[in-house]
Amino acid sequence: MVGMKLRKKFEKGIINKLKSYYIGSLFKKKVRANVLKGKEGADVMAVYQIVRIGESVLKEKAQEVGKITPNIHKLLDNMVETMYDANGVGLAAPQIGVPKRVVVIDTGDGLFELINPVITEKTGEELDQEGCLSIPNLVGDVRRAKKIVAQALNRNGELLEYEAEGLLARAFQHEIDHLNGILFVDVAENVYDKK
Numbered sequence: 001m002v003g004m005k006l007r008k009k010f011e012k013g014i015i016n017k018l019k020s021y022y023i024g025s026l027f028k029k030k031v032r033a034n035v036l037k038g039k040e041g042a043d044v045m046a047v048y049q050i051v052r053i054g055e056s057v058l059k060e061k062a063q064e065v066g067k068i069t070p071n072i073h074k075l076l077d078n079m080v081e082t083m084y085d086a087n088g089v090g091l092a093a094p095q096i097g098v099p100k101r102v103v104v105i106d107t108g109d110g111l112f113e114l115i116n117p118v119i120t121e122k123t124g125e126e127l128d129q130e131g132c133l134s135i136p137n138l139v140g141d142v143r144r145a146k147k148i149v150a151q152a153l154n155r156n157g158e159l160l161e162y163e164a165e166g167l168l169a170r171a172f173q174h175e176i177d178h179l180n181g182i183l184f185v186d187v188a189e190n191v192y193d194k195k
């Protein structure tokens with residue numbers, strides 16, 4: 001799913017990033033540092049088993065997070081750990097069996113932790129290949145919006161706005177689909193075996 005072409009497009013997109021995004025990234029760097037520290041032996045982190053296609057939790061509409069409790073922080077920490085462990089670029093809570101509207105994304109340009117994410121704007125179209133940690137043997141060509149604007153709460157309960165394009169925009173759309181019980185194979189134009 002990672003392509004130089006898309007990555008370049010995203011770098012260009014950084015110039016257009018909203019101020020709120022920068023606030024978000026500063027915060028996210030700190031989280032990343034905590035994750036790395038956690039790997040050194042703290043017992044706060046856990047790698048979860050990723051739920052595979054066929055499990056009903058992947059077809060459910062996930063529930064909104066009401067109050068951001070220490071349990072939600074723990075869920076985020078464990079999702080981040082699980083995503084990095086699986087070399088994924090994104091993970092939605094239903095993929096570890098938790099039907100809540102929580103997503104983590106890192107396409108190589110920093111970590112995003114999204115609670116109750118909503119896409120508010122979609123622009124353009126792009127057909128590209130996609131995969132999913134819950135569907136390890138398949139990839140597919142999926143048409144997605146090229147650019148998106150999204151809003152989500154961060155772990156401090158602050159509502160941030162994100163502007164993304166290319167691979168990052170694709171990751172937002174793929175992961176938010178998971179929260180509505182939609183998998184890439186449901187929306188792909190072609191699905192084929194991963195080489």
Ligand SMILES: [Zn+2]
Pocket residue numbers: 131132133134174178
């Ligand atoms: Zn997925």
